[in-house]
Amino acid sequence: MKKLLLLGDEAIAQAALDAGLSGMYAYPGTPSTEIMEYIQLSKTASEQNIHREWSANEKTAMEAALGMSYAGKRAMVAMKHVGLNVASDSFINSAITGVNGGLIVVSADDPSMHSSQNEQDSRFYGKFAFVPCFEPSNQQEAYDMVFDAFELSEKYRLPVLLRITTRLAHSRARVELVKHNLPEKKLKLPSDPLQFVLLPALARKKYRTLLSSYESMKYDARISKYNSFSDGTRRELGVITCGIAYNYLMENLNEVPVDLPVLKICVYPFPADLVKEITNRCHEILVLEEGYPVIEEGLRGILDSGIKIQGRLDGTVPREGELNPSIVAKALGLPVSYGRCVPGLVQMRPPSFCKGCGHADTFNALIDAIKPFGQGRVFSDIGCYTLAALPPFNAINSCVDMGASVTMAIGAADAGLFPSVAVVGDSTFTHSGMTGLLDAVSKNSPVTIIISDNLTTGMTGGQKSQATGRLEKICSGIGVETDHIRSIVPLRKNHEENVRIMKEEFEYKGVSVIISSRECIQTASKRKKAEAYE
């Protein structure tokens, strides 16, 4: 039996390859990035020519995966949790159209916001779209579930959501692989040529079908091997746990053997029958779940009185942030060990720009150029350059969602703010900034958009950026006047000139784009090492 040491992300990727995947689609986003990266580095994937190119954003990735499924083949699309917001239009409608080849949508949640703007829980999206959702508790389950998720997807002809969280995505463990890989599916069109046509009259019918199959999904969840109930002798307390929270519970029960009834839920829609098995036995229920109190709220909705429910909503478990074994010990009323306190002299060490980073030079020029107008005029976006919000730069005033810098600058200019400046990375610009730029061009907004171009998707580790080498053409194609598409190189020696160019464009009463290009020093050094190695 072949065993590999794999991150949760890698286990999912390996499983998809072993389960006859034909196409992987994704946009980089922590903690999901390594799924696509693993497939890109895989020998099998390259020998079989499995699709493995990055997409421009999560929505285009989701739609391309749906297209692969339309053609009868197995596809997977992966993104971070907030990426599912971007892809949600196609995700939710794909539940109405249904799929042809199996389709798995991986959403990697980031509770505690290690690298994110929020800690939303993707399980809500599963319920929202009425699709089955798998939530592995460990790397082996992550691997195994991919096979079951493809099967279930083809059984119901629906996309299946695979929800993971940071600690599983980025934790390595030994994973046992299947003996025999499944072959890729052959090209086969849907038997109903109108399956994917959501005209209202057709959509209504399909929606009804979806709602009725939701009931059988609950049955499938009930009999799933990933949902299990183990009874205990104690009746005072029963524990319902899901995903990775199960490990934290078992870690504690292993240390201090307490014979508690435990219901483990890893497949949704969560099975009410199974839940009642434990609630009928115990006087109190503790719910342990990584993320939002999804199950807990469901329970409180089912049982209006009689049984005490503990969890995130009554404060037994903190309302926000990820779980860990110590939080779970406390919730169980077990003693919590503690080492020593962190000495007072230890300082915070937030992330910062790398030495020699081009973004830093771009911001140094921007800080000088905007000084005469005062602070509060720079909208920014999501990427390494968001670090300019921290001292010593203190140079940006927003970071909301991918592409929001461009459109917020437009709105603020509409309100009369002058100058109104956006700073956006190259990859973020092609992800979701281009449509905003079209808005600006259509109404000739007086905004200056600085594209801080490091020729890569930097923060997630240097994935290919679709913007590289195309930015001037994209901007002029969208309709920005060529005189106001300025290219600069962010280097200290160009500082005065860069400040002058920025000031000139602030004064222009129309749309300007300043493309500030210099290769990310991380990818540059990786590239040089690779070249030397060859």
Place this chain on the structure above:
Amino acid sequence: MKNDIIISGVGGQGILSIAAVIGLAALENNLLMKQAEVHGMSQRGGDVYSHFRLSDKPVLSDLIPLGKADLIISVEPMESLRYLPWLSDLGWLVTNSNPYINIPEYPKVEEILKEIKKIKNNVIVDADSIARDAGSVRAGNIVILGAASPFIDMPFESIENAVRNLFRRKGDDIVEINLKALNAGRQFSRG
């Protein structure tokens, strides 16, 4: 057998290489493990850590409970102190003495070392100079791993093999430098 190890440092200092070596050695010894890493934004010069759990029985939680770590391996002295809440009473703290200063309010190094010495089981190693003697200052992380190796319950040979395997791709010279670094670190720790 159970070793719960926290590996700490600053993004870019090579803590994942330390974890990779221990992981390879654990595979050779047929041990079970879980290793939680930090990817993403903090890798840009922020504090980073890895929880490494090694056992002959299945490992449940990916994270080490507070107060249960047997060993902290730190590539940076101030970072070694950040994880004291996880260190057990009998645990060892092995750290580099050379600070990585990329923040304005970095405390005085003597004060940091004073705090480290309050931990009964501590090893403070000047990994930079030992690594330089071994042939490259970049092998500092492997010096520290060497200094921590007496507190990891695996045969030293398997850690040596893991270093060989991890660096093989980079050529014989790099392998030699890192093996020297590993041994010098171990020598330092054992006195």
